[in-house]
Amino acid sequence: MSKILDFLSKLDVSYENGVSEREQIRPYIESMRSQFEELADRPDIIDTISEGFPPLLQIEKKEITYQGKTYYYDQQRKIHNRYYRFMPKYIAMCFTTQHVQSIVKMIPFFDGPIRVCSGRHDHEGECMGTDALVIDLSGMNSVQVFNLEKEQDNNYAIIDPGIQFIDLITQLNQNGVGIPHGTCHSVRVAGFSFGGGWGPWTRAKGMGCESLAGVTIVLGDGTVKELWDEKLLPKKANGEPVASMTDDDRKLLWALRGGGGMSYGIVTSLVYKTFQLPPYTTKFTVSWKNGKALEILEKWEEIISGDNPDLLGTNLKIMAKSGDDQSTGQGCYFYGYYQSSDVDQNAIRKVIGQWFHSDLTPDDVTFQDGLSADPGENGLNSNSFWGGLSAWDRVIDWKDNSNSPLQYSGLKSYEFIPPEVDDPAPRKITSKLVKAGHEGGGLGKAGREILIQSLQSDLLEQKGFDAGLACYITLGAISGSFYTEYNSEINKKKRGEYDGSAFPYKSSPYTIQYQVWWNQNGVNKQADQYVNKALDWLEWCRDLDFPQTYGAFISFKDASIPTAVYFQESYAKLKDIKRNYANDPLNRLSTRKTII
Numbered sequence: 001m002s003k004i005l006d007f008l009s010k011l012d013v014s015y016e017n018g019v020s021e022r023e024q025i026r027p028y029i030e031s032m033r034s035q036f037e038e039l040a041d042r043p044d045i046i047d048t049i050s051e052g053f054p055p056l057l058q059i060e061k062k063e064i065t066y067q068g069k070t071y072y073y074d075q076q077r078k079i080h081n082r083y084y085r086f087m088p089k090y091i092a093m094c095f096t097t098q099h100v101q102s103i104v105k106m107i108p109f110f111d112g113p114i115r116v117c118s119g120r121h122d123h124e125g126e127c128m129g130t131d132a133l134v135i136d137l138s139g140m141n142s143v144q145v146f147n148l149e150k151e152q153d154n155n156y157a158i159i160d161p162g163i164q165f166i167d168l169i170t171q172l173n174q175n176g177v178g179i180p181h182g183t184c185h186s187v188r189v190a191g192f193s194f195g196g197g198w199g200p201w202t203r204a205k206g207m208g209c210e211s212l213a214g215v216t217i218v219l220g221d222g223t224v225k226e227l228w229d230e231k232l233l234p235k236k237a238n239g240e241p242v243a244s245m246t247d248d249d250r251k252l253l254w255a256l257r258g259g260g261g262m263s264y265g266i267v268t269s270l271v272y273k274t275f276q277l278p279p280y281t282t283k284f285t286v287s288w289k290n291g292k293a294l295e296i297l298e299k300w301e302e303i304i305s306g307d308n309p310d311l312l313g314t315n316l317k318i319m320a321k322s323g324d325d326q327s328t329g330q331g332c333y334f335y336g337y338y339q340s341s342d343v344d345q346n347a348i349r350k351v352i353g354q355w356f357h358s359d360l361t362p363d364d365v366t367f368q369d370g371l372s373a374d375p376g377e378n379g380l381n382s383n384s385f386w387g388g389l390s391a392w393d394r395v396i397d398w399k400d401n402s403n404s405p406l407q408y409s410g411l412k413s414y415e416f417i418p419p420e421v422d423d424p425a426p427r428k429i430t431s432k433l434v435k436a437g438h439e440g441g442g443l444g445k446a447g448r449e450i451l452i453q454s455l456q457s458d459l460l461e462q463k464g465f466d467a468g469l470a471c472y473i474t475l476g477a478i479s480g481s482f483y484t485e486y487n488s489e490i491n492k493k494k495r496g497e498y499d500g501s502a503f504p505y506k507s508s509p510y511t512i513q514y515q516v517w518w519n520q521n522g523v524n525k526q527a528d529q530y531v532n533k534a535l536d537w538l539e540w541c542r543d544l545d546f547p548q549t550y551g552a553f554i555s556f557k558d559a560s561i562p563t564a565v566y567f568q569e570s571y572a573k574l575k576d577i578k579r580n581y582a583n584d585p586l587n588r589l590s591t592r593k594t595i596i
């Protein structure tokens, strides 16, 4: 596929601590010059490579070791959505910005597709590809926390793109700070941030991307840029004031905040503005086995559009039913992420009781974390928060807790997290957003009826559910104090065109995510006969005449939805930024759902 990459894959470099890559690569450079004519007039490429080059995994080279850790081709090529399987030509294991820069300089000499991956959670598998050159940043996974004393408004963390949330949140929480992260333990911060980043803090703190204050990015030609938004973080940890960003850089950072992954360059470091954690946080689940979905939905809409500032974030899950299901209700689960100033579970139960009474009384209210959970050996009460972050968007039959990957010795409440939390499995997702302005702050009566009716279909069968097929919607609240303030007239006037983010749904009350998952508890061959029909149901829901909704959320990626639909009013500007600032004239940094 590429003679130069084949040559570079054979570099005999030891990636152990203290051994200079530069010294080891030097002997190869002269040989490169003489072997490859195409490099003759590209001293910049030779110079870049001679500073460091990432180890390449291939079918023929199944493992590499970097600083004591071994990485395997067959492991790295697997993605979270097991519906897809890929056999890349090369997987460039990048551990430094230098590595990314060197491999990006090689793109012109490779004819196949280019893919970029951090956490491999892309629902359409656009992070991986057969015969592709995959630029893999999952080995870059540390975080540095900067708490400037007394200056709570200028605290931040510098985060590697490949860190997964369980590790990131652990380290942030140990320092008493947080970011608006996602819910699943293994999603990684890179793709999450560029897609927008919905989560348990969205009502109070906005989407994750609103707190993205800077990045280090390698553009399409290998140029490295450091962007830092002085309006979000005016000072660095050493007290030095941050210089104003240029207009061009501001546009690029704006695009990275919700404009989708990969399009604008490859990000090797993210600067996140952090916030102080509230004294106590918890997650509760209010459940109805056979709930009146229409009424519960109406109530939930009222809650998210009302004045409930302690409800930091929430989502509602409603199960789909088979066409012949005669029952009057269906499974409904209201997940809430809640803050309080004191350990008082009963006070929260009382609030929930006021929300849902008489004929909406739930079957159960549980605190998966429990406000009374052991606060952890380091005494930070908010650390108990993580216990509540099990995956809201999965329906799993918790069977075996014995091999939990999530236990963490310092924080006992971690043991509450079921281990299967977000194990890889096949699935298909599609999404819509609710338009603002309807009665009650949600879909309105007619819209609610369309949504709930879409959840009963002849394409779905009880036998399929019994075989482990899970079909449902999850609704993720966006409306709350953060976007109320963001959208206020006074703030609109204060903000420049490229301040804030490209995330186009700041006025939408919530996301609607239709989901079909199977084989979540291991392969069940019985499920296969029901999968295609369930996928037809999902596509039917996607195409539904549903005038109270619009758009789609790029992080809940469905490649069949046109790109313009995802990005709405930001689309034209994002295409412009890609063309003018990504230094990628041939659009090599592209997949089906990148901006161009």
Ligand SMILES: Cc1cc2nc3c(=O)[nH]c(=O)nc-3n(C[C@H](O)[C@H](O)[C@H](O)COP(=O)(O)OP(=O)(O)OC[C@H]3O[C@@H](n4cnc5c(N)ncnc54)[C@H](O)[C@@H]3O)c2cc1C
Residues within 6 Å of the ligand: 080, 115, 116, 117, 118, 119, 120, 121, 122, 123, 126, 127, 137, 161, 182, 183, 184, 186, 187, 188, 189, 190, 191, 192, 194, 195, 196, 197, 198, 199, 260, 261, 262, 263, 265, 266, 267, 268, 391, 393, 422, 555, 556
């Ligand atoms: C189980 C599960 C739970 C989820 N929960 C949530 C949730 O709570 N909230 C939410 O908002 N989303 C959620 N998502 C969606 C998730 O945020 C997106 O799929 C996200 O893109 C994943 O990012 P990643 O880095 O893990 O995955 P990847 O597949 O590695 O990357 C996703 C995209 O970003 C690009 N990309 C990756 N790294 C870089 C980089 N360093 N520079 C430039 N581009 C890059 C990739 O090319 C790809 O297009 C969930 C997904 C799953 C599977």
